[in-house]
Amino acid sequence: MISRKTFVAVAILVCVGVAYRPALADDYVAVAKVQAGANANPGLRHVPEKFIAGPTAGVSLQEQAIIAAPYIPIFNAHPKDAAEWKALVSRLADAAAKNIPALAKKFDVTVMPITIAGVKCYLVQPTVLPERNRHRLLVHVHGGGYVLGPGLSATREAILLAGFGGFKVISIDYRMPPDFPYPAAMDDAMAVWKEAVKMADPKNMAIFGTSTGGGMTLAMVLRAKDEHLPLPAAIAPGTPWADLTDTGDSYKTNEWVDNILVTWNGWLGDAAKLYAGSHDLKEPYLSPIYGDFRGFPPAILTTGTRDLFLSNTVRTHRKLRRAGVEADLNVYEGQSHAEYYVNPDAPETKEAMTDIATFFDKHLGH
Amino acid sequence: MISRKTFVAVAILVCVGVAYRPALADDYVAVAKVQAGANANPGLRHVPEKFIAGPTAGVSLQEQAIIAAPYIPIFNAHPKDAAEWKALVSRLADAAAKNIPALAKKFDVTVMPITIAGVKCYLVQPTVLPERNRHRLLVHVHGGGYVLGPGLSATREAILLAGFGGFKVISIDYRMPPDFPYPAAMDDAMAVWKEAVKMADPKNMAIFGTSTGGGMTLAMVLRAKDEHLPLPAAIAPGTPWADLTDTGDSYKTNEWVDNILVTWNGWLGDAAKLYAGSHDLKEPYLSPIYGDFRGFPPAILTTGTRDLFLSNTVRTHRKLRRAGVEADLNVYEGQSHAEYYVNPDAPETKEAMTDIATFFDKHLGH
Numbered sequence: 243m244i245s246r247k248t249f250v251a252v253a254i255l256v257c258v259g260v261a262y263r264p265a266l267a268d269d270y271v272a273v274a275k276v277q278a279g280a281n282a283n284p285g286l287r288h289v290p291e292k293f294i295a296g297p298t299a300g301v302s303l304q305e306q307a308i309i310a311a312p313y314i315p316i317f318n319a320h321p322k323d324a325a326e327w328k329a330l331v332s333r334l335a336d337a338a339a340k341n342i343p344a345l346a347k348k349f350d351v352t353v354m355p356i357t358i359a360g361v362k363c364y365l366v367q368p369t370v371l372p373e374r375n376r377h378r379l380l381v382h383v384h385g386g387g388y389v390l391g392p393g394l395s396a397t398r399e400a401i402l403l404a405g406f407g408g409f410k411v412i413s414i415d416y417r418m419p420p421d422f423p424y425p426a427a428m429d430d431a432m433a434v435w436k437e438a439v440k441m442a443d444p445k446n447m448a449i450f451g452t453s454t455g456g457g458m459t460l461a462m463v464l465r466a467k468d469e470h471l472p473l474p475a476a477i478a479p480g481t482p483w484a485d486l487t488d489t490g491d492s493y494k495t496n497e498w499v500d501n502i503l504v505t506w507n508g509w510l511g512d513a514a515k516l517y518a519g520s521h522d523l524k525e526p527y528l529s530p531i532y533g534d535f536r537g538f539p540p541a542i543l544t545t546g547t548r549d550l551f552l553s554n555t556v557r558t559h560r561k562l563r564r565a566g567v568e569a570d571l572n573v574y575e576g577q578s579h580a581e582y583y584v585n586p587d588a589p590e591t592k593e594a595m596t597d598i599a600t601f602f603d604k605h606l607g608h
Numbered sequence: 609m610i611s612r613k614t615f616v617a618v619a620i621l622v623c624v625g626v627a628y629r630p631a632l633a634d635d636y637v638a639v640a641k642v643q644a645g646a647n648a649n650p651g652l653r654h655v656p657e658k659f660i661a662g663p664t665a666g667v668s669l670q671e672q673a674i675i676a677a678p679y680i681p682i683f684n685a686h687p688k689d690a691a692e693w694k695a696l697v698s699r700l701a702d703a704a705a706k707n708i709p710a711l712a713k714k715f716d717v718t719v720m721p722i723t724i725a726g727v728k729c730y731l732v733q734p735t736v737l738p739e740r741n742r743h744r745l746l747v748h749v750h751g752g753g754y755v756l757g758p759g760l761s762a763t764r765e766a767i768l769l770a771g772f773g774g775f776k777v778i779s780i781d782y783r784m785p786p787d788f789p790y791p792a793a794m795d796d797a798m799a800v801w802k803e804a805v806k807m808a809d810p811k812n813m814a815i816f817g818t819s820t821g822g823g824m825t826l827a828m829v830l831r832a833k834d835e836h837l838p839l840p841a842a843i844a845p846g847t848p849w850a851d852l853t854d855t856g857d858s859y860k861t862n863e864w865v866d867n868i869l870v871t872w873n874g875w876l877g878d879a880a881k882l883y884a885g886s887h888d889l890k891e892p893y894l895s896p897i898y899g900d901f902r903g904f905p906p907a908i909l910t911t912g913t914r915d916l917f918l919s920n921t922v923r924t925h926r927k928l929r930r931a932g933v934e935a936d937l938n939v940y941e942g943q944s945h946a947e948y949y950v951n952p953d954a955p956e957t958k959e960a961m962t963d964i965a966t967f968f969d970k971h972l973g974h
Contacts, residue, residue, distance in 0.1 A: 278679060573937060
C-alpha cells in the first residue's frame with residue numbers, strides 16, 4: 243500500500259510533467275534550454291509545439307483573414323473508393339461553380355464552353371480584348387490534385403488572368419481520376435496544345451496554372467520538347483506540384499502550418515496515388531522536377547512562406563536557373579498554398595496576377 | 609490510503625498521457641485529429657511538435673551537412689554587459705579570422721587593410737583583375753547582428769565575390785556596439801560610400817552584404833537617397849535584416865527550425881536593442897523595410913526555406929517590386945540563415961555567388 247501523501251506527491255509531479263509543454267510556455271528560457279539540448283547533435287531537427295499568429299505587416303486585411311482561416315475541412319478526407327471520390331469532387335465543384343458567373347461578371351469576362359481536339363475546354367476572354375493582346379493566346383490548366391475542379395469550377399484563375407491581364411485564355415477541363423487516371427489529363431492537355439498552336443503563333447502564347455496546374459504546365463513543356471512540338475513563349479507555374487512524392491523540405495517544415503493543403507498525408511497523397519495508378523510517382527510527366535528543364539521558356543513562379551509547396555516552387559526555380567532558364571520567383575508573406583488568388587479583391591491577388599500578366603507581356607510577341 | 613492497484617492504474621493512465629506526443633507518433637490519424645480540432649477556428653495556428661529530417665533532393669552533400677548541423681551554440685547567448693559582449697565577439701572573431709588567409713589563398717584573392725575616410729576597411733581583390741572589371745568597384749558590408757564580425761573575421765563574403773566574380777571589393781570594418789551603437793556603423797558605411805564614389809563611377813558600382821550587411825545595404829541606399837548622394841547601379845541584400853523588431857511571419861514559422869539564428873529571442877534580439885540604443889527599432893535606417901524603396905537600383909536577394917529571415921527577405925522583395933524596382937529573389941531548399949555562403953566548396957555557394965556576380969555584371973557599367 244502507498245500512503246495518500248506519497249500518491250498525491252507523485253501525482254503532482256506527473257501532472258506537472260503533463261502540463262509542461264515548452265513551446266506554449268511564456269518561459270523562453272525553459273524552451274531554449276530544452277531546444278538546445280534536443281538540437282545539440284547533427285541530424286533530425288526538433289521543433290517544439292507552437293501557436294503562431296498570422297502576419298500583419300505588409301499583408302492586406304483580406305489576405306490576413308485568409309491566412310488566419312481554419313484548416314480547410316477536406317484536408318484529411320480519405321475517400322475509400324471511386325464513389326466517395328466522386329461525391330467529394332461533385333460537392334466541391336458544385337459549390338465553386340456557383341461563384342463563377344459573378345466572378346466573370348465582376349471582371350467583365352465571358353466564359354464559353356468549347357471543345358478542342360475532342361477535349362472539353364472553356365474559352366475565357368475579356369468582353370473587349372485589348373488590341374495589344376489580339377494575337378495572343380494563353381492556355382490554362384487548373385489545380386485540384388488531378389482529381390478536383392471539373393467543369394466550370396476551376397476556371398477562376400483563367401478569369402483572373404483574362405480580367406487583370408486582358409488575355410484570351412483557353413482553360414482545359416481535362417479528364418481526371420477516378421475514371422481517368424494518368425495519362426488522361428496530360429493527353430488531353432497535349433491534344434489541346436497541339437490544336438492551340440494552330441490558333442495563334444506559339445511565340446504569342448503562354449501556359450499557366452497553379453498547384454496541379456503548375457505541375458502540368460511544367461510537364462506539358464517537357465512533353466512538348468519530347469514530341470518536338472512548339473513551346474510557349476513563357477510559362478507561369480504557380481506553386482507547382484513538381485514532386486508528387488513526399489519529397490521536399492517544406493512538406494515537413496510547413497506541415498500543419500499551411501491551412502490549405504495542411505499535410506501530404508491527407509487527401510493530397512491519396513490523390514497523387516489515385517492519379518498515378520501503376521505509374522511511378524517520380525516519372526517526369528507526373529513529377530516534372532525529375533525532368534530536364536533545359537530549353538524551357540522564361541517562367542514566373544509564385545508561392546507563399548507557409549505554402550506546403552514552398553519547396554516544390556523553389557526547387558523548380560533553382561532547377562530552371564541551373565538549366566539556364568530565366569525564372570522569376572515571387573514569395574508572398576505568410577501565405578499558405580495558392581492563397582495568392584483566393585480573394586479577387588485582395589491586393590495580393592491583383593499583384594500576383596498583374597505580375598504574371600506583365601511577365602507574359604514582356605515575353606510574348608504580339 | 610490508496611491501494612497499490614489503484615495507484616498503478618492511475619500512474620499508467622497518467623504516463624500514457626505523458627507519452628502521448630502527437631507529432632512524434634507514427635499514428636498520422638491521431639495527429640490529424642488533434643490538429644483538425646486545434647485548427648477548426650480562425651486565429652492562432654497550432655503546430656505540433658516535430659522532428660524534421662534535412663532535405664536531400666537537389667541539395668549537395670556539403671549543404672546537407674550544414675542544414676543538419678546542430679544549433680550554433682551562441683544562439684542563446686545573452687551577454688550581461690559590455691565586457692561579456694566583447695569577450696563573445698573576440699572569441700568568435702579570432703576563430704573566424706584564422707580561416708581567412710587560407711580562404712583568400714584558395715580563391716587567389718588578396719586582402720589588404722586600408723583606411724577610407726578614417727574608417728577601417730579591407731581592399732579585397734583577385735590577384736589578376738579581369739579586364740572587364742577594371743573600372744568596377746563593389747562595397748561590402750558584413751553581417752553579424754551589428755556586433756559580431758570585426759576586423760578580418762567578416763571578410764568571407766567579400767573574398768567569395770572577389771573570387772567567384774573577379775571583382776575588386778571594399779569591405780567596411782564599421783564600428784559596432786557595445787562601444788559604438790547606432791548610428792556609428794551607418795556613419796562609417798556612408799563615409800566610405802562618399803569616398804568610394806570618387807574611386808569609381810557609381811554606375812560601375814554595387815553594394816552587397818548578408819544579414820545585417822543586407823539590412824545595411826538597404827539602409828545605405830535609403831540614406832544615399834536622402835543625402836542626394838550617387839546610388840549604386842545594383843545591390844545584393846542577402847537575407848537582409850530588414851526588420852529589427854520581432855515582426856515577420858518566419859520569425860515564428862521558422863523559429864527553432866533555423867539552426868543558425870534559431871530565434872529572435874536569443875542573442876539576436878539583444879543585439880538589435882544593443883545597436884539601437886535609444887532609437888526606435890523601426891527607424892528606417894535601422895529597419896529599412898519601413899523606408900521608401902522608390903528609386904532603388906536593381907536588387908538580387910538570397911535566402912533559404914528554413915531561414916528565420918525568410919520573411920525579411922520576401923517582404924523586402926515584394927516591397928521593392930511594389931516600388932517598381934527590378935528585384936530577383938532566390939530561395940535555397942532547406943537552408944537556414946545565410947547558409948548559402950558557409951562552405952566555399954558547396955555547389956550552392958558557387959551558385960549563389962555566381963548569380964550575384966552575373967546580376968552585377970548585367971547591371972554595372974564597365
